[in-house]
Amino acid sequence: MVASTTGGLFSGTFARGGAAPEVSDAAWLAAMLDVEAALVTAQAAIGLVPAEVAAEVGDTCRPEFFDIAELGDDAARSGNPVIPLVAALRERVKPELRRFVHYGATSQDINDTASMLIACRALVPILADLSACADACARLAGEHRGTVMAGRTVLQHAVPVTFGLKAAGWMSALDHSRAGLSELCLPVQYGGAAGTLSVLGDRGHEVLPRLAAELGLADPVIPWHTDRTPVARLACALGMASGTLGKIATDVKLLTQTEVGEAAEPTAPGRGNSSAMPHKRNPVGAMSVLACGQRVPGLVASVLGGMLQEHERAAGPWQAEWETLGELLRLTGSAASWLREVLEGLTVDASRMRANLDATRGLMMAEHVVARLGGTSQARGLVDAVCARAADEGLPLREALLADPGVDLTPEEIDAALDPAAYLGSALTFVDRALDAHPNATRS
Numbered sequence: 001m002v003a004s005t006t007g008g009l010f011s012g013t014f015a016r017g018g019a020a021p022e023v024s025d026a027a028w029l030a031a032m033l034d035v036e037a038a039l040v041t042a043q044a045a046i047g048l049v050p051a052e053v054a055a056e057v058g059d060t061c062r063p064e065f066f067d068i069a070e071l072g073d074d075a076a077r078s079g080n081p082v083i084p085l086v087a088a089l090r091e092r093v094k095p096e097l098r099r100f101v102h103y104g105a106t107s108q109d110i111n112d113t114a115s116m117l118i119a120c121r122a123l124v125p126i127l128a129d130l131s132a133c134a135d136a137c138a139r140l141a142g143e144h145r146g147t148v149m150a151g152r153t154v155l156q157h158a159v160p161v162t163f164g165l166k167a168a169g170w171m172s173a174l175d176h177s178r179a180g181l182s183e184l185c186l187p188v189q190y191g192g193a194a195g196t197l198s199v200l201g202d203r204g205h206e207v208l209p210r211l212a213a214e215l216g217l218a219d220p221v222i223p224w225h226t227d228r229t230p231v232a233r234l235a236c237a238l239g240m241a242s243g244t245l246g247k248i249a250t251d252v253k254l255l256t257q258t259e260v261g262e263a264a265e266p267t268a269p270g271r272g273n274s275s276a277m278p279h280k281r282n283p284v285g286a287m288s289v290l291a292c293g294q295r296v297p298g299l300v301a302s303v304l305g306g307m308l309q310e311h312e313r314a315a316g317p318w319q320a321e322w323e324t325l326g327e328l329l330r331l332t333g334s335a336a337s338w339l340r341e342v343l344e345g346l347t348v349d350a351s352r353m354r355a356n357l358d359a360t361r362g363l364m365m366a367e368h369v370v371a372r373l374g375g376t377s378q379a380r381g382l383v384d385a386v387c388a389r390a391a392d393e394g395l396p397l398r399e400a401l402l403a404d405p406g407v408d409l410t411p412e413e414i415d416a417a418l419d420p421a422a423y424l425g426s427a428l429t430f431v432d433r434a435l436d437a438h439p440n441a442t443r444s
Contacts, residue, residue, distance in 0.1 A: 014331060039102070126181065245293060266346070293335055
């Protein structure tokens with residue numbers, strides 16, 4: 001189990017995996033300092049500041065030199081944490097060089113670029129867990145390509161599917177979510193007081209590509225202080241990934257119900273225990289994925305609502321992004337880490353899946369019977385009536401069909417029509433196509 005590193009009472013659920021430490025206060029401080037150091041390095045490279053500034057600021061931009069709690073207290077008075085951080089940073093630099101610290105920048109430049117750097121770093125473990133989840137689904141799809149089970153629509157038995165098809169659907173959705181996150185453009189921010197970089201004369205634009213290269217971020221066409229598209233796209237991509245994780249967790253939760261029993265989460269001492277009932281084996285992994293995912297849509301909405309910003313600098317909507325973005329990354333990362341454990345250790349009970357196909361005593365195959373009778377409206381009406389009789393009298397559909405004189409099928413033809421494995425359509429082909437589209441797929 002990948003434990004939380006934050007040590008909070010609820011962090012085991014909501015801060016699991018590798019993303020949480022990348023959005024901590026310490027990580028934010030480190031990212032801001034990285035941006036300040038990269039900024040002077042980029043400026044020195046084109047002669048805008050003395051070369052010695054880059055060396056000195058780089059040596060000074062070390063998190064251990066700064067007190068997070070003190071910066072936080074000062075941030076409440078100044079409006080953001082960059083202001084007291086820059087003041088503290090300048091105090092550690094030679095007096096004659098201090099004016100080159102944070103040169104030409106505004107606080108939002110540092111905070112926005114740090115947020116993109118935070119996202120870039122947090123996405124590394126998130127993408128790794130999403131990839132592992134998808135690979136686990138690929139393995140399940142290959143192993144259970146032809147494992148027949150009940151398809152369920154509106155929580156009722158529909159027609160037969162295979163568990164391989166279900167797992168392939170999970171895999172495909174995960175691949176889409178992973179692609180959406182990996183293809184994001186995470187740009188640096190550097191526009192100065194109002195997006196003109198006027199302090200640097202007519203050379204400010206030359207800093208952007210060098211700053212981007214220093215930090216491994218994208219080079220924007222222009223500063224984006226009140227164009228929150230980069231943040232909104234990130235939030236939406238995280239929201240979609242979280243929704244995909246939650247959909248799979250919902251399926252697992254339902255498959256592990258006592259009355260269904262078609263799958264089981266991995267076991268470990270104490271995992272899934274109840275404080276009252278010794279026999280319980282709760283789906284704690286799926287439950288935790290869903291607990292994280294339940295909180296995500298509201299956070300995405302908060303980011304989208306914050307796109308309504310005034311003129312060249314927002315008062316309120318921008319500030320609301322700071323913790324919101326960190327929460328989105330942390331919760332999505334935690335959900336991905338939880339689901340990875342679930343999928344990599346998921347136990348599939350093929351015999352129970354087969355047994356559950358018979359829960360309605362053949363009624364699931366009624367559509368196939370209609371097709372065998374010609375697929376006409378008359379055939380549909382006939383089978384509707386037979387199904388109603390079977391349900392009312394508690395008869396297996398086979399018995400009701402054999403007893404109805406209007407059903408022009410031999411016993412052998414009825415048996416063939418009622419065979420779930422003979423009514424899978426293109427299910428196996430769809431599994432194969434999904435696996436072909438996924439890297440590292442394993443087939444059995």
